[in-house]
Amino acid sequence: MSIEVGAKIKGKVSGITNFGAFVDLGDNKTGLVHISEVSDNFVKDIHDVLSIGDEVEVKVLSVGDDGKVSLSIRKAQDKPAQKREGYHKKFDGSKKFEGRANNNHAHEGHTRGPVNKKFASQPHHQEGKRKDFDSLLAGFLKESDERLTSLKRNTEGKRGGRGGRRS
Numbered sequence: 001m002s003i004e005v006g007a008k009i010k011g012k013v014s015g016i017t018n019f020g021a022f023v024d025l026g027d028n029k030t031g032l033v034h035i036s037e038v039s040d041n042f043v044k045d046i047h048d049v050l051s052i053g054d055e056v057e058v059k060v061l062s063v064g065d066d067g068k069v070s071l072s073i074r075k076a077q078d079k080p081a082q083k084r085e086g087y088h089k090k091f092d093g094s095k096k097f098e099g100r101a102n103n104n105h106a107h108e109g110h111t112r113g114p115v116n117k118k119f120a121s122q123p124h125h126q127e128g129k130r131k132d133f134d135s136l137l138a139g140f141l142k143e144s145d146e147r148l149t150s151l152k153r154n155t156e157g158k159r160g161g162r163g164g165r166r167s
Helices: 125-156
Strands: 008-017 020-026 029-034 055-063 069-072
Touching: 020 055, 029 055
Parallel strands: 029 069
Antiparallel strands: 008 020, 008 055, 020 029, 055 069
């Protein structure tokens, strides 16, 4: 029996460790299901989900040159396609956002624009913020460099501590 990447295979749990479970695939082949591939939910203790001797269906994720087989239980399960209604809707300009108290940002034909009408008369409002942010960042970097230099100067001269000179 040849094990191919992407194949779904039935197997039996033959061993459990703190990082995953070993699954016997038959024909003296064993693969590892990492603990992150056991379930869609967080698994703190794998013993809560699997036990030795359990029959499981696994999907082959990879087969290494050294014969190591990586498996997944959660990817082997067929799940219906989930739609996240309203989560990733694209704004086409023809509809206004529904269920919102303030629709100022849903201008017809604009994908980006001022959120509040009071800023519409200030076209360079964002540019001013950018300059202000850049100056704050430059000040922070200068202060940070000064502190690092001072820290290095103070620790290099002392003996016995980390980074101290020994002759």
